[in-house]
Amino acid sequence: MNPLLEMHDIDAGHDRLQVLWQVGLHIDEGETVVLLGANGAGKTTLLRTLVGLHPPWAGSIRFAGEDIARMPSARRIRAGIAYMSELGVFPDLSIADNLALGGYFLPAAERRAQQQAMFARFPDLARRPRAAAGSLSGGQRKMLGVAKALMGRPRLLVMDEPSAGLSPKFVDEVIGILRQAGGDGLAMLIAEQNVRFLDLADRGVVLDGGRVAAAGPVAALREDDAVRRAYFGMLAASQ
Numbered sequence: 730m731n732p733l734l735e736m737h738d739i740d741a742g743h744d745r746l747q748v749l750w751q752v753g754l755h756i757d758e759g760e761t762v763v764l765l766g767a768n769g770a771g772k773t774t775l776l777r778t779l780v781g782l783h784p785p786w787a788g789s790i791r792f793a794g795e796d797i798a799r800m801p802s803a804r805r806i807r808a809g810i811a812y813m814s815e816l817g818v819f820p821d822l823s824i825a826d827n828l829a830l831g832g833y834f835l836p837a838a839e840r841r842a843q844q845q846a847m848f849a850r851f852p853d854l855a856r857r858p859r860a861a862a863g864s865l866s867g868g869q870r871k872m873l874g875v876a877k878a879l880m881g882r883p884r885l886l887v888m889d890e891p892s893a894g895l896s897p898k899f900v901d902e903v904i905g906i907l908r909q910a911g912g913d914g915l916a917m918l919i920a921e922q923n924v925r926f927l928d929l930a931d932r933g934v935v936l937d938g939g940r941v942a943a944a945g946p947v948a949a950l951r952e953d954d955a956v957r958r959a960y961f962g963m964l965a966a967s968q
């Protein structure tokens with residue numbers, strides 16, 4: 730199968746501080762990949778580089794066969810890449826307006842149809858569509874973030890720490906929502922510190938100090954002693 734996304738030899742940083750060192754990553758159509766790493770490992774920098782919010786210093790990014798490394802963010806969205814930042818939603822805007830923003834590039838009729846489809850898929854959001862997103866519970870807010878990202882019918886959904894700030898109960902809820910969001914050929918890249926997200930994944934990539942420390946199918950990663958010691962032990966202990 731041809732990869733949907735291929736990133737090769739990505740170097741990136743902030744001012745003169747290099748954060749990513751020759752990072753490579755690929756995702757096939759419909760595949761879910763979890764990007765694991767401790768605080769400061771470079772996960773957010775890598776995701777922002779992928780979606781066009783942070784220019785890489787070096788390296789290549791191909792999406793659906795096209796070189797997108799210098800493509801502006803707006804065109805990457807139109808090409809099928811949706812990004813859910815750690816914040817996810819605009820808390821002062823209504824649920825309906827958050828969804829409408831997610832479908833900003835769609836023709837009006839399609840945007841309305843997609844909004845109805847999201848309300849049907851996530852009934853919790855349909856109860857009070859005019860309520861501010863900030864009035865939702867933590868889990869529901871993530872649900873809205875996912876629905877907003879799905880509005881534009883992406884081929885790849887990129888998420889930065891969907892579990893951030895959530896209690897274990899809501900983490901379960903978010904994992905359930907993402908399970909529901911998958912399928913239909915949607916690929917997902919999820920940056921996380923919470924190893925429980927590996928349950929969702931086909932493959933994992935472990936970033937350590939801005940370098941890929943390990944990558945492979947989830948089962949193989951769980952068996953990798955170095956990875957277990959460095960991450961799973963530490964992360965399991967932090968749950």
Ligand SMILES: Nc1ncnc2c1ncn2[C@@H]1O[C@H](COP(=O)(O)OP(=O)(O)OP(=O)(O)O)[C@@H](O)[C@H]1O
Nearest residue numbers: 743744746748766767768769770771772773774775
């Ligand atoms: N805007 C910035 N200016 C300067 N340094 C930054 C900036 N953003 C991130 N960094 C630094 O880059 C490194 C990687 O940060 P990044 O946010 O990519 O890691 P992360 O793996 O997403 O961490 P976290 O899980 O804490 O969000 C860190 O050392 C961080 O201090």
